[in-house]
Every structure is written in structure tokens, then in C-alpha cells.
Amino acid sequence: MSLNQRSVDPRFSLNQWTTRHWPLPDLVAGCVDRGVRGVGLWREPVAEYGVARTAKLVRDAGLSVTSLCRGGFFQRPDAVAENRRAIEEAAELGAPSLVLVSGGLPEGSRDVDGARERVAEALAELAPYAGEHHVQLAIEPLHPMYCSDRCVVSTLGQALDLAAPHPPDQVGVIVDTYHLWWDPAVYDGIARAGAEGRISMFQVADWTTPLPEGVLTGRGMLGDGCVELRRFREAVEAAGYAGPIEVEIFNTELWAMPGAGALDLTLARFAEHVL
Structure with a gap:
């Protein structure tokens, strides 16, 4: 085993x-x-490669699929059927959780309360199906700037309230540093999530300013921004979470690097700023 292999924390997971x-x-x-x-996988490249083929590739390599991204987008008319397919894919890949991004407002709507009610209704339909497939639905709150078009669930508290009617093995939450660092109640939320057994995944990225024009590609490399990454890691551990830590960074400069170089940089920053 190489020195690099010995030095990688076993909790590290590379989000695709x-x-x-x-x-x-x-x-x-x-x-x-x-x-x-x-590895945390995404449905689009998995579909391109083939779900069964991906499952075999990862399994034969001895890797674990830590999550599948993403389901949700419940404002769409075919959302429940599409999320059932996503649950089936997660089960076939051996992913313990399906990440849910709730979706924003329906086109032309200003009814944010109604959009959140639709999320609750969809969870009620999907949670038992997820349980049958041994997949946990993982609600991911996103930063409020995404509320209108991408995710009406903005805080960890909101996510936990949506999860509350369902068994923890069916519905949990994602703690993502990029989306939650600003939330003044986040550490109370992490403690609550741990006590309820609902932390599905811990994801890390940094927040840098000014944001680029395309805010979807504005996540910072670990250590380049203002997020207390280590404090988050200590908080989820104190709440009882001992699972994988996924690094999920949407960044055009990182994407332009050769994959091996991007992974090496990510591993180095993870060791320096998260552990």
C-alpha cells in the first residue's frame, strides 16, 4: 500500500x-x-454509463457508494414517479441514501408555503417506498438564494420538521457546510438531527465571495473561504455521526483540472482544513 493510501482518512468520500x-x-x-x-454518485453520469454497469464497476473496485444525488424537485408534475425510479437506482447501486433537493416554486407561483406543503405530501408518498428498498431519503436544505428556483427548504430546522413524521431509517437530512454555514441555529439543528438519528450525510465545501455570476458553480475549495469546516465536523461527530464525509464542490476551475490533480488537491485540503 502506498503512502498516499495509508494517509487518506477512511471517512473521506469523493462526490462525483x-x-x-x-x-x-x-x-x-x-x-x-x-x-x-x-464515492457519492450522480444519476446523470450513472445513467450514461448504465446503472447495473456502474454498480458492478464500483463493487468490483471495493468502493462504497455513499449517496446518490439527486431526487426531489417536487414542483414537477412527474416528481413522484421520477423519485420512485431514483430510489430503485439507489438500491441497485447500494447507496444508503438518496439526496433530495426539494425544488423551488412552480412556474408563475409566489406560494412558498404551498411549495413546502407539496414537499411534505411527496415525502408521505415516497417514504414507505424508500423503506421497502432500504434507502433513506436525505433532505438537503440549500442556501436561501436558491429558494425560488431550486429548493424551498433553506434551514436544517425546516428539513428536520419535514422529516419528523417519518421513521429515521426512511427520511433523514444532509448537513452541507456550503448551504448551512450562515444559519444561526445550525448547531442546535445538528444536535437535534443526531438525537433523532437523522444525519444521512455530512458534505463539505467552502463559501467564497464575491460569488461568480453562475452561483451554482460558486462553491469554494476547502480552506479558501469563511466556513468553519472543522467546527462543523466536530459538531456532527458530537451528535453521533460517524459516517462518510463527502467533498462536494461545484467549481469551474476545479473542473478544468485533470481529475487526478483535482482529487489530490481535494485530499490535501481535506486533511488540512476538515480533520
């Missing part, structure tokens, strides 16, 4: 979107070469 343009076989080979044990 961090090295977005790295072909899946190369990503898997690169993770194995560096001793990375987990």
Missing part, C-alpha cells in the same frame, strides 16, 4: 460532481489508487 468531467472508470481507478474508499 467535484471532479465532474472525470469519466467514471477513471474516477473509480483514481480513488482506488489513492486509497479513497467512498
Whole structure:
């Protein structure tokens, strides 16, 4: 085993979107070469490669799928059927959780309360189906700037309230530093999530300003911004979470790097700023 392999924290998981343009076989080979044990996958590249083929590739490499992204977008008319398919894909991949981004307002709507009610209704329909497939629905609150078009769930407290009617093995929450660092109640929320057994995943990225024009690609490399990454990690651990830590960074400069170089930089920053 190489020095790099020995030095990688076993909790580290590479979210596929961090090295977005790295072909899946190369990503898997690169993770194995560096001793990375987990990968967070996305439905679009998995569909392109084939779900069954991806499951075999990852399994044969000895990697774990730490999550599948993403379901949700409940403002769409076909949302429940599409999310059922996503649950089935997660189960086939061996992913313990399906990340849910709730979706924003329906076109032409100003009814944010109604949009949140639709999320609750969809969860009620989907949670038992997820339970049958041994997949946990993982509600991800997004920063409020995404509320209108992408996610009407903005705080960890809101996510936990939506999860509350359902068994923890069916519905949990994502703690993502990029989206939650600003929330004054986030550490109370993390403690509550831990007490309820609902922390599905801990994801890390940094917040840098000024944001680029395309805010979707504005996540900062670990250590480049203002987020107390280590404090978050200590908080989720204190709440009882001992699972993977996914690095999920949407950043055009990172995507322009060769995949192996981007992974090496990510691993180095993870060790320096998260651990």
C-alpha cells in the first residue's frame, strides 16, 4: 500500500460532481489508487454509463457508494414517479441514501408555503417506498438564494420538521457546510438531527465571495473561504455521526483540472482544513 493510501482518512468520500468531467472508470481507478474508499454518485453520469454497469464497476473496485444525488424537485408534475425510479437506482447501486433537493416554486407561483406543503405530501408518498428498498431519503436544505428556483427548504430546522413524521431509517437530512454555514441555529439543528438519528450525510465545501455570476458553480475549495469546516465536523461527530464525509464542490476551475490533480488537491485540503 502506498503512502498516499495509508494517509487518506477512511471517512473521506469523493462526490462525483467535484471532479465532474472525470469519466467514471477513471474516477473509480483514481480513488482506488489513492486509497479513497467512498464515492457519492450522480444519476446523470450513472445513467450514461448504465446503472447495473456502474454498480458492478464500483463493487468490483471495493468502493462504497455513499449517496446518490439527486431526487426531489417536487414542483414537477412527474416528481413522484421520477423519485420512485431514483430510489430503485439507489438500491441497485447500494447507496444508503438518496439526496433530495426539494425544488423551488412552480412556474408563475409566489406560494412558498404551498411549495413546502407539496414537499411534505411527496415525502408521505415516497417514504414507505424508500423503506421497502432500504434507502433513506436525505433532505438537503440549500442556501436561501436558491429558494425560488431550486429548493424551498433553506434551514436544517425546516428539513428536520419535514422529516419528523417519518421513521429515521426512511427520511433523514444532509448537513452541507456550503448551504448551512450562515444559519444561526445550525448547531442546535445538528444536535437535534443526531438525537433523532437523522444525519444521512455530512458534505463539505467552502463559501467564497464575491460569488461568480453562475452561483451554482460558486462553491469554494476547502480552506479558501469563511466556513468553519472543522467546527462543523466536530459538531456532527458530537451528535453521533460517524459516517462518510463527502467533498462536494461545484467549481469551474476545479473542473478544468485533470481529475487526478483535482482529487489530490481535494485530499490535501481535506486533511488540512476538515480533520
